[in-house]
Each structure stands twice: as structure tokens, then as C-alpha cells.
Amino acid sequence: MLEIENLTAEIDGKTILNGLTLTVPAGEVHAIMGPNGAGKSTLSYVLGGRPGYEVTGGSVRFNGEDLLDMEPHERAAAGLFLGFQYPVEIPGVSNVQFLREALNSQRKARGEEPLTGGEFLKLAKEKSALLKLDPEMLKRHVNVGFSGGEKKRAEMVQMGILDPKFAVLDETDSGLDIDALRVVGEGINSIMRAPDKAVLLITHYQRLLEVVKPDKVSILSQGRIVQTGGPELAVRLEEEGYDAVMAA
Amino acid sequence: MSEDIDIQDREAREAAEKAAEYEHGWSSDIETEFAEKGLNEDTVRFISAKKGEPEWMLDWRLKAFRLWQEMEEPNWAKLGYPEIDYQDAYYYAAPKKKVELDSLDDLDPEIKRVYDKLGIPLGEQEVLAGVKGAKKVAVDAVFDSVSVATSFREELKRAGVIFLSISEAIREYPDLVKKWLGKVVPQHDNYFATLNSAVFSDGTFVYVPEGVRCPMELSTYFRINAENTGQFERTLIVAEKGSYVSYLEGCTAPMRDENQLHAAVVELVAMEDAEIKYSTVQNWYPGNSEGVGGIYNFVTKRALCQGARSKVSWTQVETGSAVTWKYPSCVLNGEDSVGEFYSVAVTNNYQQADTGTKMIHNGRGSRSTIISKGISAGKSDNTYRGMVRVAANADGVRNRTECDSLLIGDRCGAHTVPYIEVKNPTAQIEHEATTSKISDDQLFYAMQRGLDDEEAMALIVNGFAKDVLKELPMEFAVEAQKLLAISLEGSVG
Numbered sequence A: 001m002l003e004i005e006n007l008t009a010e011i012d013g014k015t016i017l018n019g020l021t022l023t024v025p026a027g028e029v030h031a032i033m034g035p036n037g038a039g040k041s042t043l044s045y046v047l048g049g050r051p052g053y054e055v056t057g058g059s060v061r062f063n064g065e066d067l068l069d070m071e072p073h074e075r076a077a078a079g080l081f082l083g084f085q086y087p088v089e090i091p092g093v094s095n096v097q098f099l100r101e102a103l104n105s106q107r108k109a110r111g112e113e114p115l116t117g118g119e120f121l122k123l124a125k126e127k128s129a130l131l132k133l134d135p136e137m138l139k140r141h142v143n144v145g146f147s148g149g150e151k152k153r154a155e156m157v158q159m160g161i162l163d164p165k166f167a168v169l170d171e172t173d174s175g176l177d178i179d180a181l182r183v184v185g186e187g188i189n190s191i192m193r194a195p196d197k198a199v200l201l202i203t204h205y206q207r208l209l210e211v212v213k214p215d216k217v218s219i220l221s222q223g224r225i226v227q228t229g230g231p232e233l234a235v236r237l238e239e240e241g242y243d244a245v246m247a248a
Numbered sequence B: 001m002s003e004d005i006d007i008q009d010r011e012a013r014e015a016a017e018k019a020a021e022y023e024h025g026w027s028s029d030i031e032t033e034f035a036e037k038g039l040n041e042d043t044v045r046f047i048s049a050k051k052g053e054p055e056w057m058l059d060w061r062l063k064a065f066r067l068w069q070e071m072e073e074p075n076w077a078k079l080g081y082p083e084i085d086y087q088d089a090y091y092y093a094a095p096k097k098k099v100e101l102d103s104l105d106d107l108d109p110e111i112k113r114v115y116d117k118l119g120i121p122l123g124e125q126e127v128l129a130g131v132k133g134a135k136k137v138a139v140d141a142v143f144d145s146v147s148v149a150t151s152f153r154e155e156l157k158r159a160g161v162i163f164l165s166i167s168e169a170i171r172e173y174p175d176l177v178k179k180w181l182g183k184v185v186p187q188h189d190n191y192f193a194t195l196n197s198a199v200f201s202d203g204t205f206v207y208v209p210e211g212v213r214c215p216m217e218l219s220t221y222f223r224i225n226a227e228n229t230g231q232f233e234r235t236l237i238v239a240e241k242g243s244y245v246s247y248l249e250g251c252t253a254p255m256r257d258e259n260q261l262h263a264a265v266v267e268l269v270a271m272e273d274a275e276i277k278y279s280t281v282q283n284w285y286p287g288n289s290e291g292v293g294g295i296y297n298f299v300t301k302r303a304l305c306q307g308a309r310s311k312v313s314w315t316q317v318e319t320g321s322a323v324t325w326k327y328p329s330c331v332l333n334g335e336d337s338v339g340e341f342y343s344v345a346v347t348n349n350y351q352q353a354d355t356g357t358k359m360i361h362n363g364r365g366s367r368s369t370i371i372s373k374g375i376s377a378g379k380s381d382n383t384y385r386g387m388v389r390v391a392a393n394a395d396g397v398r399n400r401t402e403c404d405s406l407l408i409g410d411r412c413g414a415h416t417v418p419y420i421e422v423k424n425p426t427a428q429i430e431h432e433a434t435t436s437k438i439s440d441d442q443l444f445y446a447m448q449r450g451l452d453d454e455e456a457m458a459l460i461v462n463g464f465a466k467d468v469l470k471e472l473p474m475e476f477a478v479e480a481q482k483l484l485a486i487s488l489e490g491s492v493g
Helices: A040-048 A072-077 A095-109 A117-130 A135-139 A148-162 A178-192 A207-211 A231-240 A242-247 B002-024 B028-032 B041-050 B055-070 B109-118 B122-129 B134-141 B143-159 B166-172 B174-180 B191-199 B440-448 B453-469 B474-487
Strands: A002-011 A014-024 A029-033 A053-062 A080-083 A090-094 A166-170 A198-202 A216-221 A224-229 B162-165 B202-208 B233-239 B244-250 B265-270 B275-282 B296-305 B311-318 B323-326 B329-332 B338-347 B352-361 B367-376 B381-390 B398-407 B413-422 B428-437
Touching (some): A014 A040, A014 A053, A029 A231, A072 A080, A095 A117, A095 A148, A117 A135, A166 A178, A178 A198, A216 A231, A216 A242, A224 A231, A224 A242, A231 A242, B041 B055, B041 B191, B055 B191, B162 B166, B166 B174, B166 B202, B191 B296, B233 B275, B265 B275, B265 B311, B311 B453, B311 B474, B338 B453, B338 B474, B367 B381, B398 B453, B453 B474
Parallel strands (some): A029 A198, B202 B233, B296 B323, B329 B352, B338 B367
Antiparallel strands (some): A002 A014
């Protein structure tokens, strides 16, 4: 589903991704772990197409298409979703308005009919319930006045509503307490665990991986994947630390 | 539902335009008559004579002209523009240079694109663009709709509402006009208002009798002679005791005018328990992206909240003009009277806007609300200038001012200049001001969810302006949202 081949990218002339190669087939949840500054967030932004992140080499194919050739909104319409580490506030715009416009823009790009207000509200309520987020929160402005945990849950409600094929989740577990972590993890499972979907789960900690059980775990260091294994790799990392595991 | 209203609106508007042509002929000899370039007493006499005005009106104009000659153009606003040569302008029916087009294919593609984006139907585009024969065809085609416009006018008449061009009102209701003209904005008020008093071309007169709730939103669309009055427009609205009227001014379609200098005056009078809602969408030609051309818009708008519990709301969306100088104000004389000012001002490229309001609290318990949203992009400058004044004997006055600026890019400017003068210790005055920037984070976030760059910008900007846009009448609000997005095109990235 996602094939990253020898990818290099830089910000302000500084190389961050340095020959990264990674393949995530449909049906797989692939965890990416790595020390600070390894390039985890850069990877998610490059996949999303954020301006300022310059790809200097390599390729990314998404369901056979050249992902790097698409605009950010085209990538979204093609089924790519980015869960932000720091979800952004948009004052004056309600979640309902934001997500309905976004969803209908995606649908239009795919040649599908837009959802009516009623259809959309039904969908939004259903997904809020899944993440145990008060549906009243959807009437509030996007992420404005939300606590850290609420933002992350709202982020997953967005994912549920937009129903992507592929999700890149950047430290979705940060800022969550134990209970919220479980809710979010189960949300990811129910939204994204499907034979025709896949997830790239960027995290620092093993605890989210206890709920969202990854099929593969890779270590990202100095801009490239240095090691790939099964779920047991994450457990080892948690116990022994990056230096020890990577030196072994 | 709103589409139906749109269609009705449009039909009625077209019908009104056609009716105007049908009833009054707009014959070609009127079009070719104009005053010579320059301004002197003869120009003023010429205008007055052309309008068939009574002696008192001519005297009033001449008095203004003499005052104007003694005055100096103000320079306190944060605006920079080349010196205006008042002798190098036309003051009455400048010869029309509007080129007649054979079809819409000949229209400037840039203007055509904006029309399309605003969703203006082809027929209406042809009229706006001056396509040959467009009106003629419409006159034939909308014979039925003429009766729509007529029925609107009949409905107003039944309610007792007077809704005329100011020239007609001067002839038909001289006592009413004489009673109020220049009472809210005196002839000597300021340089531009005085100039307007001497040479105003036309405008609107509305009179709502005691206890009448005007049965429809009044719009210049419905008014005869609505065209060609943009330069020195004069509007007077009087709402008698317990009456209500909502007035819409302007148009979202881009308006071009050969006359660079505009100086309008609007006077509102609200008596006891009366309410006036005045909404404006201003989209005069702002000049090109290099800052060449564009309208200079110097407007004096003021409301007299004369009666107890009277209320006036100004709502404005200002996106056009190269230079905007405009401070819709309320003089709150009535006890417990209410003044409101809701404004969105957008500047892009080299536009400059210095706009805001004055709330003059003379009445006990009078209240005012000011919400100003300035959006600056390109190399533009956007200034909020607002005064809140509380007189010594006005107890229990309240004012809340919220003044927010949004910057797009790093070459534009936003400025806030509040003047607060309080002479009564019981007043409660709140002033809040914020400045923020549209961040790359916000744009990328919205785009990652599926919006393209223009949709993302429109969403963020409309969110910022929401508190003002919601004060506009529904159909106007939808168009205004689109207009904001169009005005900011090309400012992303």
C-alpha cells in the first residue's frame, strides 16, 4: 500500500531523512519508534506534503501512485490521514463545519456525492461515541479550549469521520492518561484494523502498542530505518533502550 | 429556500432596473449631459438645476460649497495617497467611457472569473459587463417581473414607507428632507462631507412612519436611478417612533467607476423605540496588484439615536477601494439607546483602510458594542480607529469593544487606535484587542484534511470574521463569505 524507497528530505538545507526505505502493505499496523531527532515527525510531514519540507531524493508510492507528486489535499482525498502530534486550533470554525467541508471536498475529488447535513451529523455522532467524546464538543471550534487529551481524541474522531485508507499517527498517545490511552487505542483498532487499510504508528512508548498491537516495529534513527522486527522489538526497546538495542 | 429568495431577489432587481428604464426612459440626451471638469459655484448651480431642485436646496448646496472652500483636507488618518486635484474631476454625470461588449467573451477574463466565482448568473453578468443588447433582451423577457418590482413598491406604499431617490424626495417631500438633511452630519462636519453637501449626485431617502415595521429588507437594488450615483451618494433614513427598518447597501460584484474620488454621506435618525439596521458590502475597484488605480472612498456615516431605547446597528464588510476612510458612528442621545458596529475590513496588495467607529454616549444608560475584524494581506495597511466618549451627565453607560487583527504574510500592517474619553465615573468600558497571524500550521492542517489552499484560507478567514458575518442578513452573508475568499486570492504562500 505504501512503498517508501530511499527517501531523503531536508528542512532549511538540513538533511533530516537520509535514505529511508519502508514498505507497509494493506492490513498492516507498523509502529515506528526512535530516539528524539531521528526524523519521525519529518517523515509524517513529508508524507502529508507539508510545504517547507523538501524531498531531495527517493520515491513514495501510495497504492501505485506517486504520492510526492500530489498536493496535500489530493493526498487526503486519495485516503491519507495524518494524526497530528499537536492538533491545530482554528478559531471561529466549528468541528462540524470543518469536517463536513473537508469530507465533502474529499468526496468531490473522488467523484462522490456530498453528504447532506443530516447524514453528516449521524456519522459524526457515531464516531464521537466510539471515542467517548461528548458530541457537543463537535459544535465547539476546532481544538479551541480543548485539553491535550481532548485534542487527541478529537483527532481520532476526525479520522473516523474521514475514514482514510492509510493513517500516519504521530505520537497520538502523548498527553493521554491511562484510560484515554485505552479509548484512543481501541478507536484506532476499530477504525483502521481492516484488510484494505494500514497504519504507520509513530510512538515513543510501548504502552499504546499493548492496545494497538503492531504487526511490525521499525526503529528510525538518523533519518533511516535501521532495524525492523515483530512486536517483541518494542518490548526490548522499552526494557533496554535505543542505544543497547541498536548496538546489538 | 435561500435559492428561491435569491431568484426572487434577482428577478426583482432586474425588474426594477428595467422598470426604471421603461418608465423614465434614460434617454441618450441625459447620458451626454455633464458638467465641465472642475468645481466652482457654477458647477453647483448646474447640478441643482439639472435635478430641478427648489431654491432652498440650491442655497443649501452653495452654503456648503463656500464652507468647503475655507476648509483643508484632513491628514490625520494613516493613509498615503497622491494629492487630489479637485479641479481635475467631473462632478456631474461624467461622460460614460464604458465600452459596449459584443458578448461576454470580450470581457476581461479576470472580471469574468470573479463573476463566476461569485455565482452570478450569465444574464446578470451581461448586464453588469455592459454587453450590447443585454438589457433590451431582459426588458422583453421579464415583463412579468416588472410587476414583481411594482408589487414590492405597492407593498411599501401600503405600509406607508417612503423609499425614493433623494432627488425625488427633495421634490416630493421637501418638508421631511428639510427637517433632517444635514442634522446628523452638519454641512461643516468635515472636508469630505462638506464637499458631498455641495455636489451630491443622488442617493436614497427612506422614511418609516410611527409604529411601522418595514415589510422587507430595503436594498438599493430596488431603487430607481440606483446606477451612476456611487460617486457622491447621499442617504437619509428616518425611523419614527417604534418603527423598524433594515437597509442593505452595496453589492458583492466588483464595481468599477471612472471616478476615482468618492465621498458619500449617510445620515440615520432613530426616534423613540425605533431600530435601524444598516448593512454594507463595499467592493469598489481596489486597484491592480501593483497598486495602480482604484477608488478613494471617503465616507461619512452617522446615526442619531435620538429617542429613548432607539437602536442602530452598522454592519459593514469592506473589501474594495484603494483607500478607505470611513467611521460609521452613533450619537446616543436617547436614554437606554443602543449603538452597534460590526465590521470586517480586508486589505490586500497595496490597499489602505483606516476605518472604525465613534460611539458618543450622551444618554443615560446608553450601551454600545464594537466588534472590528481587520484582515491584512499583501503589502496593505489596515487601521482600526475608534472613539468611545461618555458625557458627564450620562450615568450607567456601557461599552464593549473587541478589535481583532489578522495578518496574512509578513509585509502587511495592522494598527489599532482607540480613543476613549470618559467624563462619568459610572461608565463601564471594556476594550480588547488582539493581533494574530494565519499560521502555516493552520493552513497545512486544513489542507491535510482535504481542503485546497484557497478553501483552507477561506475557512480560516471566515472563522475569524464570524462574529461580524452573522450580523448580516442571510443572503448577504453567504455572498460576503465568498467575497472574503476572493479578495484574499493569491495571498496564500
